Amino acid sequence: MANEMNNRQAYFNYHIEDKYVAGIVLLGTEVKSIRDGKLSFNDAFCLFDDGELWMRGLFIASYSHGTANNHIAVHDRKLLLNKKELKKIQGRLKEKGYTIIPLRVFFTDKNLVKVEIGLGKGKKLHDKRETLKARDVEKEIKRYLK
Numbered sequence: 001m002a003n004e005m006n007n008r009q010a011y012f013n014y015h016i017e018d019k020y021v022a023g024i025v026l027l028g029t030e031v032k033s034i035r036d037g038k039l040s041f042n043d044a045f046c047l048f049d050d051g052e053l054w055m056r057g058l059f060i061a062s063y064s065h066g067t068a069n070n071h072i073a074v075h076d077r078k079l080l081l082n083k084k085e086l087k088k089i090q091g092r093l094k095e096k097g098y099t100i101i102p103l104r105v106f107f108t109d110k111n112l113v114k115v116e117i118g119l120g121k122g123k124k125l126h127d128k129r130e131t132l133k134a135r136d137v138e139k140e141i142k143r144y145l146k
Helices: 008-013 028-035 083-093 125-145
Strands: 004-006 014-024 045-049 052-056 077-080 098-107 113-122
Touching (some): 014 083, 014 098
Antiparallel strands (some): 004 098
16 A cells, blocks of 8 residues: 555564554644655654553654644644553553554545554564564575575
C-alpha cells in the first residue's frame, strides 16, 4: 500500500507480543502530510495519562501548502481504543519490561488514518545480534536461489 509507513526499528529493538489497531486524533493538515509520506517514528512511544492512551514523539512534517493554521510537527496525539482493550494493555504494562510502540501508520478503505501499536519487551544485545544474523542468512539464501 502506497500510504503506509512502517517503524522498522521497532521490530529490531523489541519482541512484539500483541498488536492493536487504534484510531488517532489528527488535524486536517496532519492527514495531508501523512498522505505525502512526511512522517517519522524516531523517538515515538505511547503512554497512559488519566486512563487515556497518548502517542508522544511522532513527527509529522508541516504541510507544504498549509496556511497560518498549519499544525505543530511534534505534539502529543490521542489514540482511540475501546475501554476493554485499554484495560488489557494497562494490565500488561504493569508487568516488568513491557512498553507500547507504534509499528505503522496506514489509511483504511474509508480513508481513515489508523495506527498499529505493539506491546513488546526490549531486546537484549545478543537478541539483536541474532536478528542481524538471521537477516544475513535470508539474504544469502535469496542470492543463491536467483
